[in-house]
Amino acid sequence: MPDDLAPDGAVCNASSPARALEPLTVRHIQSVVAQHYGLTVERLLSRSRQFARQRQIAMWLSRRLLADHSFPRLARAFRCDHSTVVHACSAIGGQLEYPRSAPDPRSAPDPRSAPDADQTLAAELRSLEATILATSVPNDNQRAVRAAEDIAHTLCKAIMALARKDPELFLRRTASLLRAVEGPDA
Numbered sequence: 001m002p003d004d005l006a007p008d009g010a011v012c013n014a015s016s017p018a019r020a021l022e023p024l025t026v027r028h029i030q031s032v033v034a035q036h037y038g039l040t041v042e043r044l045l046s047r048s049r050q051f052a053r054q055r056q057i058a059m060w061l062s063r064r065l066l067a068d069h070s071f072p073r074l075a076r077a078f079r080c081d082h083s084t085v086v087h088a089c090s091a092i093g094g095q096l097e098y099p100r101s102a103p104d105p106r107s108a109p110d111p112r113s114a115p116d117a118d119q120t121l122a123a124e125l126r127s128l129e130a131t132i133l134a135t136s137v138p139n140d141n142q143r144a145v146r147a148a149e150d151i152a153h154t155l156c157k158a159i160m161a162l163a164r165k166d167p168e169l170f171l172r173r174t175a176s177l178l179r180a181v182e183g184p185d186a
Contacts, residue, residue, distance in 0.1 A: 045078060065133070
């Protein structure tokens with residue numbers, strides 16, 4: 001058996017002990033995030049403001065990786081109201097989509113408002129996501145959702161490439177597709 005395979009077939013590196021992969025669940029995501037920040041899962045799930053940011057990150061990752069989970073279902077797992085999960089996902093997602101501008105020089109320095117803070121957050125989220133995916137096994141629903149997302153992403157890239165390369169052809173093809181989807185009755 002190769003050195004990088006655990007007895008159950010899970011890939012591991014030489015510096016870490018062989019571990020069985022866990023199912024991809026909210027609890028597993030909470031555990032990885034808590035461990036990353038040096039917390040227990042109980043402290044992560046506490047209502048303490050001190051850990052609000054870490055909790056928001058765990059909620060955002062749960063929503064991203066478990067697309068088949070509703071906000072109320074995630075809220076039950078985080079012991080909060082669904083609107084709290086919606087806010088957490090908006091807060092973290094908003095920082096990724098709309099990075100902060102340079103901080104106001106008159107205000108007290110805030111490490112979270114540093115110009116590169118959003119890039120740091122994005123790198124941290126990628127690292128956590130990679131750890132979660134490397135230590136878990138997705139279920140069939142999650143595999144199907146991820147495959148559909150990959151197909152949609154590839155299709156969007158191809159459509160945008162066609163639109164840039166030949167706008168007239170793009171418009172003709174789009175009109176043709178719309179007629180086909182609407183059917184002869186429309």
